[in-house]
Amino acid sequence: MTTYQEFIQQNEDRDGVRFSWNLWPSSRLEATRLVVPVSCLFTPLKERPDLPPVQYEPVLCSRANCKAQVDFRAKIWACNFCFQRNPFPPSYAGISEVNQPAELMPQFSTIEYIVQRGPTAPLIFLYVVDTCLEEEDLQALKESLQMSLSLLPPNALVGLITFGRMVQVHELSCEGIAKSYVFRGTKDLNSKQIQEMLGLTKPTAQGQPGRPAAPQDAASTCRFLQPVHRVDMNLTDLLGELQRDPWPVPQGKRPLRSTGVALSVAVGLLEGTFPNTGARVMLFIGGPPTQGPGMVVGDELKTPIRSWHDIQKDNARHLKKATKYYEALANRSAVNGHSIDIYACALDQTGLLEMKCLSNLTGGHIVMGDSFNTSLFKQTFQRVFSKDLNGDFRMAFGGVLEVKTSRELKVSGAIGPCVSLNAKGSCVSENEMGIGGTTQWKVCGLNPSTTLGLYFEVVNQHNAPIPQGGRGAIQFVTQYQHSNTQRRIRVTTIARNWADAQSQIQLIESSFDQEAAAVLMARLGVFRAESEEGPDVLRWLDRQLIRLFMFHLRRSPFLQVFNNSPDESSYYRHHFVRQDLTQSLIMIQPILYSYSFYGPPEPVLLDSGSILPDKILLMDTFFQLVIYHGETIAQWRKAGYQDMAEYENFKQLLQAPLDDAQEILQTRFPMPRYVDTEHGGSQARFLLSKVNPSQTHNNLYAWGQETGAPILTDDVSLQVFMDHLKKLAVSTFF
């Protein structure tokens, strides 16, 4: 074990875990004093190409699944969470010191099992398509959808629901006449009604109501979800013939869009046919829901869609009702393990604020764009179906994350794209942080980067010291449906040393993971921001933390709603609570690279001082990728020097950031908004709004210097912030 840095890195690589503290204070009191709770970022499906899944069932402690301390002679093992002694199952008869099963090897702190029992269900993709689009948009969307069909595995089930004023569920198995079931866009239907109306009640009448319909059964009975290979042509034709919503839209009105009912039908359909099976509802919308349940805004154009201003004034009449409606849907969907993606492409808001829970609770994606006819959407959508080295989709379904702790620890909660399963247990803390009160969470949609923040509480009493060298253990058990339809269980077991805060404070301090702590605290902040007023959250955060990056966090769209629409805020927050640590850091503090003739590209401070005429800047904020050409560079480019053979180097300079950006674009999901701008360009605002305004029109003295560009803002600069912070820190702490 070398440095903490390496240790942390190694842990992350191996287990996808980053703790805020790598030595744990041994008592509750001490832990509380540390302000930053014992917590971790956990990436359940961290890609581990080197980790072969084992083909057998995990051995379970009669009370829990544990990493065993094996007594080879006695053929029993003790669970190190509950200390129960368990015999090995018969299949372990051959183990010995030289022939250990994988879970007993130290390097296999993370093990993936493949569960053999139970039926395997095919992947299900249900497209829910808004037809109230411009012709051009609809065409692009249709193409994207048709393209996606070719990406699906042949045995995947697909379904199609289109909606506008009405909601149509298309039957895919029919020959000749194209059939679809139509629902009124204004009527809230419960799941039973929907299934009755779709004629899905008979199968349940035959089978046991509680049991999910067997796949083959369902495939034959459910005319709406059919294997791709069987209905490929049908569906392609169907999509091809898809028309814009034919109902006339009068002057001054929005088209009537029954998003709420469409989702309700989609959820109801899956609920009735494939409960507890991985499924993905993909909602494509080109505008806000304007009628029926889940309506976000009326169809009168003269009434604009709600803004933060309206919300603060409590002027958003549909907000609460719609949010409640979608939350109910999301919960239903989550219970059945179906995730919901939202692909919203419109210039105006589309109601993401209300609908965000659909994705947040079910682990679905949210993608926001201006138009379906942009590469942002097209490539993002394509990337949804990206595959890993084994040719499997980088997605998993129906995940259940269970956390087990040794008895000195308890689980306070989790923050991420999950819902509570309300599994009470001995290790549930009364002190909730995030989604608490449980040891199990359902994560309906998972991908390799999905990261949850988990918060723990040290419950060991001050007067019951832990013996020196004692270790606390945490085990993460993730059951999920792999994209190749296998059910798998990934078990990650973590152990950390206890440290006495009074005697070993330095050790504890040195074990502090600043980045992880920042992200974890940010998540807490965002989580609070979702439910509380912005300023309150900021104040809470200020009280809690004093670190550099907090300056940027305070300015980030995750906590600040200024200049952002409610939809954008929702969008940003959505991604913040699910990305891994690196990405999260980028979101909090964008990265700025500077390219110049004077040397290789170098990261520079996110400061207005970095904006220089002869530099090219590349800023990555996760959501945006901005290439900024300094004033001089821009002039040169305009003059066309790059096209001259003698200025080959200039051409290379121009090309360098483009290449780097391309690299980022290739991997990032969702596709960031790519901006290529220059000094004075209108889109330079993306850069200017992020940098530290060390020079503003307020401190004109800086004007004379040639160190950067002034920013027109009233925000305080980092310098001012730090000064202020120091004062506060001194006064508070001492």
Add this chain to the structure above:
Amino acid sequence: MNVNQHTPMASPYGQPPPGYAQPGYSPLDGGYQAPYPSYNGPASAYQPGAPPQGYSPFTSFPSKAVAANPVSDLSSPLDLGPTRGPPSSAAPPVSAPQPYSQYSQGQGSVQNGPPPMTQAPQRPPVSQPYHQGAVNMSGPPQSSYPQHYGPPPTIQQVSNQMGGMQINAGPPTAARPGYAPPHSAPPPASTPYTAAPPSYSQAPPSFSHAPLPVSSAPTQPPLPPPSNAPPTAPPSTQQQQYYGGPTPAQQPYPSSIPPTSQPQFTSAPPQQLPPQPQFTTAPPQQPPPPSQPHFTSTHPQPPQPQSYPPSSYSGPTQPPPPQVSQALQQQPPSFQSPPLSQQPFSSASTAPPPAGPPGYAPGQSPRPPPATQGQFPPPPTSQPGAFPPTSTQSGQFLSGPMPPLPPQSQTQPPHPQSQSQPSPYHSGPQMPPMSMQQSNHMPPSSQGPPPPMGPPGPLQQQQQQQQQQQPPPPQPGMPAGYPPQQNGAYGQVRGPQPGYPGPYSGPQNYGGPAQAPGPAAQKRLDPDAIPSPIQVIEDDKAKSTEPFTTGVRGQAPPLVTTTFSVRDQGNASPRFVRCTAYNMPCTADMAKQSQVPLAAVIKPLAILPPDETPPYVVDHGEPGPIRCNRCKAYMCPYMQFIEGGRRFQCGFCSCVTEVPPHYFQHLDHTGKRVDCYDRPELSLGSYEFLATVDYCKNNKLPQPPAFIFLIDVSYNAVKSGMVNIVCQELKTLLDYLPRENPEADSVVRVGFVTYNKVLHFYNVKGSLAQPQMLVVSDVSDMFVPLLDGFLVNVNESRQVIESLLDQIPDMFADTRETETVFGPVIQAGLEALKAADCAGKLFIFHTSLPIAEAPGKLKNREDKKLVGTDKEKSLFQPQGSFYNTLAKDCVAQGCCVDLFLFPNQYVDMTTLGVVPVSTGGSVYKYTYFQAATDQERFLNDLRRDVEKPMGFDAVMRVRTSTGIRATDFFGSFFMSNTTDVELAGLDCDKAITVEFKHDDKLSEDTGALMQCAVLYTSCSGQRRLRVHNMAVNCCSQLADLYRNCETDTIINYFSKFAFRGVLNHPTKTVRDTLVNQCAQILACYRKNCASPSSAGQLILPECMKLLPVYLNCVLKSDVLLPAADVSLDDRAYLRQFISSMDVTETHVFFYPQLLPLTNLDSSSLPVAIRASEERLSKGGVYILETGLHLFLWVGASVQQELLQNLFGTPSFSQIDASMTSLPVLDNPFSKRLREIISNFRAQRPRYMKLMVVKQEDHSELIFRHFLVEDKSASGGASYVDFLCHMHKEIRQLLS
């Protein structure tokens, strides 16, 4: 008014009358006049008014209720005044003859009522048969008569009449052999009356006895009298003949009747006088109105109505006393005259009278009543003639009966001959009657005397028999009533019959019956002696040869059964509007007293025959149609232009309105606008306005309408083959959507929906390669899932539509879904129309009770135990209010619903029919539908329903002149207020019956005006206003009212009224109400318009003589009196179906047309026979048609050759009774029959499935159900029984 109306008719008549009258009658006239005046006295006596007043009234009567008056006169005199008084007795005889004549003529109707024969005879006979004058009544008939009688006949007739007259007067006894004696002894007459009562009383069934005697007497008398009178001997023979001939016929039929009649007759003989009087009375009444004039005209002087009426009146009452013989004679003439007048009534109710009056007037003026009386004696010759005429009239009656006398026809070839002969005598059309008549005539003319002779005997016998038998015949409960009634009927019937046939068939009939009865079994009224619908129909046909011109106010049009052409001269064609009364009472009191319903049956979009011009379309330009400022009536011929044409005064409300400048036109010297004849709205009764945008919903011109086909695809529908058939048919049918311009494509758009528990909409947009199905499962909250592509133009989407229709049967071939919805189906169509913002029509093809969970779900509530209880009405009320609300919404959108039902079990027709009925739609029902046998019918119905022209989103408003207003409406429509009839759809077959009530007094000068305006959207999407104007006369005398009624229309009203009544009252109450009202109508007539007579007499107004038989048919209908095997659905179906029927349809529906297929050579249809099993011959083939059903009845012993020709098989047993169409065989008979059948089908709005009924086959039970004159399996009374019952009711009212 009547006069005016009559005038047209009269003129022809008048002309002939003069000739006739002058020649033969002149003497009579004198005589008549005298008697009449004298009668008048009595008449007055009858009526409260003083005798003199009586005259005046009579005069009025003659014109109006001449028939009645005469009859009444005659009878009344006889009965009342004379009756008791010896002179009266004398009078009675006279009257008796008169009555006969009258009966035959005018009152023939009344009495005709009883004798079917009489009816027919009445008209023809009255006018024609009797006197040429009578003939005059009907122009043609007259001619014919003249021709036939011409020299000889006339003379003969005259002579006969004279004889009759004489007989009546002097020889009455002689006149009617049997009667004659009585007659001769006027006292007897009185005695008869008196006696009659006793005798009747004796026969407790006073009715039977009295009436019978009366009837018998009349019948016999007429026959006998006329004939008898002249030839004493003949009567006897005739009588014999009567007995002989009639007996057979009668025996079979109204065994009871004959007896009664016979008894009467017999009694008459013994009590000759009584019977006669009765007869006379009866006849007089009938004859009086029409007959009188005619008679007067025809007869020497009888022609002179005035004289007649008075004479008749006076005659009956007073004259008789003074101058027995004269009185008698006079009376007869008077009677005769009445008949004439009656004839006019019958023919053109009004026309005759006028003619009559003129004639009378002259006659009278020249010859004072007394003179006439005095003359009468001389006229006797003429009288006989008159009698004959009367007799002829009666003969007509008889003839009516005669024809019925199947025996003759069957057995005797003479029928044809006789028929033909009679025809000449009578208007001619009455073939069967003719025969009877002929026979009658024959006897009278030649055997005048004999018949009488015979009659008496027979009569006596009959009476005796009746007395004896009557009691038995009458059914339990009924017995007394029936017998009496029967008697009455008989009496009358026979009276008329005798009168007419007296000479002719009379004898035969009587003879027949008499004999038969004598023999035995006839205890009942002779069916042949009671008014025959066939006779009336045929008479009317014969009479209506000239185009009917609508210009004369208050003129009743020909019957619906008559083929005639119409010239619009300012009033709406009867094809559009028919009224129950063309002479409305002036005051509410009168209306209330008479109880005659004042109603009009309006068929706004009726299709006119090709030779009549459809209503012109008038465009008044931007400002829209010119209307009265106050009442908003549209410009019409009743608007009076004043002040040089600058203003016009509304004929309805009298408000003066400025004429807009662009419409100004100068007036000519008569005050008419110069451009009067250039503008349809100023000269025609029916026309259309182009509506402006102000008349449109939302002030927006309407979109072209749409048709939506909604097809049940549940298991039953698929299995029965319905789905397949509909889909196949629609492919071709779509080329025949209604259009106004045959050249252009229809602008009607179409849409398709299938459904079971859920609904499937189809997107058939032309640009699609394949249709798309959109399933809507949310039936609880129906909506339309698509807009674009649902309603399409056929030509643009033909490929897709055909593809769809090809695939629908396949798609649902394996369906196992048995549950259906219904409410949401209508909602779907409604929503679709709403979405498309247009009116339209839904065609729903449905199979079962909608039990699937959805709005409008129904439960099976069929409970036969409720039938007949007070709760029965609940079965006719829809379940819940859902469909009512839905119907309201449909109407608001102009969504008309046509329902094609294919039930295999109870479907709650009542509830399912709510929306169709309220939206002006139709319901078609194919119980136990099987593709093989019902396909043809269904497809033809469907084709017609799709193709027929119709209007959408219509509103009808009926405006009337001050004094009356439309108070009630019957039909398929919805009303949200009390005046606007809203029809989501209005097709060419739908009629609306409108009832009027007084809210003030009407004026005789202006008459009563009504304007029916229908605002609708044509099938090309044009907004239009169709206006029908109708003016009728007003009268202050009840007699006028009774002369100008139309029974068919009254029945239409009654049936609709009653069928609506079952919603709120037990059916028994409804039936009783009907009977009561009918009885009141007739009693009112009897009391106020007919001459006083024995209560035992049944006296019917000429134009209502069929009221009892038709009413009985209504009472016996499945709705009011269901047989055990009639399902609730069927009843509800009929109930709803009839609500939108026009008069033509109700007529044939209630009284089916039964044609013997014996001789199909001629291009015309064979003459129908009465709907009674007794008329069927084992050796014959008959076709029966009701507008809904079509039967081919094959007798068990039909000739092989005929079978070969018809079915291609020589054996009766090899006939396939399940065939629905006749084999196509290449022989004239087969061709002709198939042609007839196809003609029938073309005439009716519903396609009739042919059902072959083999005699004695089990299917004959169904067939028998439509023999409406017979007792029905459900307990409905036979015609004869009902007539007796009715008579009883009337008597009760009178007492």
